[in-house]
Amino acid sequence: MAKDPTASSGKRCWLPVDADTSLLALDGSATPGFPGEEASAREQTEVLRTELVELQARLYAESRQRLLVVLQAMDTGGKDGVIRKVFSGVNPLGVKVARFERPTEAELSRDYLWRVHPHVPANGEIVIFNRSHYEDVLVVRVNALVPKARWKLRYDHIREFERMLADEGTTIVKFYLHIDRDEQARRLQARLDDPQRQWKFDPHDLEQRKHWNAYMLAFRDAIVQTDRKCAPWYTIPANRKWYRDWAVMNILVRTLRDMNPRFPAPTIDPATITIT
Numbered sequence: 639m640a641k642d643p644t645a646s647s648g649k650r651c652w653l654p655v656d657a658d659t660s661l662l663a664l665d666g667s668a669t670p671g672f673p674g675e676e677a678s679a680r681e682q683t684e685v686l687r688t689e690l691v692e693l694q695a696r697l698y699a700e701s702r703q704r705l706l707v708v709l710q711a712m713d714t715g716g717k718d719g720v721i722r723k724v725f726s727g728v729n730p731l732g733v734k735v736a737r738f739e740r741p742t743e744a745e746l747s748r749d750y751l752w753r754v755h756p757h758v759p760a761n762g763e764i765v766i767f768n769r770s771h772y773e774d775v776l777v778v779r780v781n782a783l784v785p786k787a788r789w790k791l792r793y794d795h796i797r798e799f800e801r802m803l804a805d806e807g808t809t810i811v812k813f814y815l816h817i818d819r820d821e822q823a824r825r826l827q828a829r830l831d832d833p834q835r836q837w838k839f840d841p842h843d844l845e846q847r848k849h850w851n852a853y854m855l856a857f858r859d860a861i862v863q864t865d866r867k868c869a870p871w872y873t874i875p876a877n878r879k880w881y882r883d884w885a886v887m888n889i890l891v892r893t894l895r896d897m898n899p900r901f902p903a904p905t906i907d908p909a910t911i912t913i914t
């Protein structure tokens with residue numbers, strides 16, 4: 639089970655998931671660790687943003703550590719929203735987003751991690767995976783795109799892949815943004831109703847929605863099988879966007895605090911230098 643990064647303040651801002659958990663029973667509107675109101679969550683998020691910006695500036699300047707953030711959710715679950723809202727204000731020089739869509743022919747003709755590895759963060763970088771190698775045990779499993787005999791081995795591969803990244807100096811944090819099926823219906827309808835968001839409506843999402851229960855099982859198994867100290871999963875109730883953003887921000891800031899990046903010591907003595 640993942641270490642609770644908010645333990646120091648006595649708060650846990652995510653939902654524990656184990657082999658006995660049914661994700662169908664998890665409340666997407668829950669607000670664990672935040673008993674207050676939306677307005678104070680938004681205020682706290684802004685305070686934390688200042689700290690995130692400062693920590694990321696140090697990570698970039700130090701250029702010795704790297705952070706991988708994995709985002710997974712059902713369609714409309716808020717991955718794009720988290721990227722837009724949580725990371726707004728950080729220096730784009732040090733932050734990249736890698737998006738994993740349906741694999742190309744070239745990708746399909748290799749192993750499933752082939753397309754993933756080139757996108758992992760370099761020293762000083764934060765990389766956000768918008769979807770990830772987990773699709774290969776989620777959409778692939780639910781739609782039987784490869785036989786079970788193949789996908790069931792992948793949890794092992796993924797554990798080892800992430801352990802290798804961690805052993806080699808990458809900090810990993812993984813978020814599953816959990817919305818309810820009813821909330822997805824509302825969000826899909828909102829896309830249909832708003833001319834400025836109709837472009838986001840994808841009929842493919844309706845097909846996947848039919849498999850909701852199978853997805854909940856696949857997510858639960860992925861989380862339970864790959865939740866490691868070196869690559870923890872955080873299940874964030876995400877029906878309420880203000881809560882989702884606060885919780886993700888909270889965990890990111892605490893993760894970066896633990897990494898404790900520092901501005902490099904100057905290699906020169908400024909007192910000895912005169913700019914002419």
Ligand code: ATP
Nearest residue numbers: 713714718738739740741769773774777778838840
């Ligand atoms: P948005 O929320 O903006 O719609 P999205 O993440 O759904 O963003 P899309 O381009 O609409 O992005 O969809 C990507 C699609 O690619 C998803 O349906 C996802 O399940 C699928 N996909 C990703 N990886 C794989 C994979 N390895 N095999 C099969 N399908 C995949």
Ligand code: MG
Nearest residue numbers: 713714840843
């Ligand atoms: Mg989509």
